[in-house]
Amino acid sequence: MCVEGCSSGTGWKQRPWCLWGCFVGRADVYLQPGAADPVLSPATVLALARRHVSAAAAVTGVDESGGEARAYLVDDDVVVKTQRPHRLRPRTSLAKEAYLLDMLETGLGARVPRLFGYDKVDTPEGVVEYLCMSRMRGLPARAAEISDAARPVLLTGLGRLLRTLHATRADDGVVPRDTDAAALARRLEFGFGDLADALSQRRNAWTAPVPADEVARRALAALPDTLAGPPVVLHSNPSPTHVFVDPDTGQLIGLIDFGDAYASHPALDLHRWPSPADRVMIRDGYLDGGPVGGDFDRMWTIAMIVTDLAVIAAGSPYAPQATVDLTGRLDDL
Incomplete structure (x- = not known):
């Protein structure tokens, strides 16, 4: 476990705001710690994004800073988020996140990402569960x-x-x-x-x-x-x-x-x-x-x-x- 401002990992200056995430505690376990953790190809990511945003043009980055999810950045304003298999925990759920983003849009609007879509589909790289949403500014x-x-x-x-x-x-x-x-x-x-x-x-x-x-x-x-x-x-x-x-x-x-x-x-x-x-x-x-x-x-x-x-x-x-x-x-x- 660690808190924002911890001195673990690569050092406080490199990782200054890490809250509760340096180890899995009593209430959390990784369900499949030995699972493979492949990065999806740009072609697969774009195919997923285009199911919801037809104009998606290019994968511009991959963000793994959250540790347990992988965010594929598409163009300037779209995110395709997947669960990293070896960091799957019982309480983490892309389906739950999709549900909440949809529910929160009325009350919070642009204060939360806009949900474009959620699904679990067959791809050339296997079954992929994903969330497609807007990228938060700032x-x-x-x-x-x-x-x-x-x-x-x-x-x-x-x-x-x-x-x-x-x-x-x-x-x-x-x-x-x-x-x-x-x-x-x-x-x-x-x-x-x-x-x-x-x-x-x-x-x-x-x-x-x-x-x-x-x-x-x-x-x-x-x-x-x-x-x-x-x-x-x-x-x-x-x-x-x-x-x-x-x-x-x-x-x-x-x-x-x-x-x-x-x-x-x-x-x-x-x-x-x-x-x-x-x-x-x-x-x-x-x-x-x-x-x-x-x-x-x-x-x-x-x-x-x-x-x-x-x-x-x-x-x-x-x-x-x-x-x-x-x-x-x-x-x-």
Whole structure:
């Protein structure tokens, strides 16, 4: 597991915004880790794109930065996305992403990719499941220089976008959900277990006055026995990797990659940035949308503690701020 700003992989400067993705934890397994991972030929990619965009002319690039999916860039404005077979996980689904993009178009418009089509078809290179959609303008926030003046506008705007997302109704058969407080507790128990594993590999990273296992115990004990409202559709990782901005102004353009979406407590979508101050601004924008459930503040505090732990475990440059934030939030439980 790693967080935005981790020091794993090729180094922080090369991979500055990697959230939760450096290893597969207790709740996730790769179903076929030994599967071949071929890159499709340009001819096959164009044939898939032209089923939905007849004017598609050329494959202009291949993006594997997400690790688990491969995005074939067609012309300047089309993406053909496929699942990398050896990184297939139970909760990741191109069909689910297609469903959500279609559902979100009314409420979010150009803030999310436009769905052109989804299918699973026979090709000269075998059966290919794919998603064809528009390419989001701008750059991922992780790759952009965002000024101090633009940052609050960006992050409160993201909070408002997530509030709109969470108001979207989705079919239970397509989007998995935490149906009750017990399911939510299981999810967080897995998460804290993964963080304990990560911290065990960086024993010198922990400087907080309370032991990490005590932090996890107190956070889990503070979970509500019942939830104040029904689960809402979550993006699951609206981090600087998936949030796109105008590189010149830092203004929010949109959000990509809904393949890991699920439904649960709304606070679990508001804590995926490494800086505690950034997370607070996202929350402020979210709360602009009106009242929230009675358990929101408690769940928000627990979610902040989860990310603070992850930031520390990853050796992130934000670890000192996360340590201070975590220590203060324990008093709020």
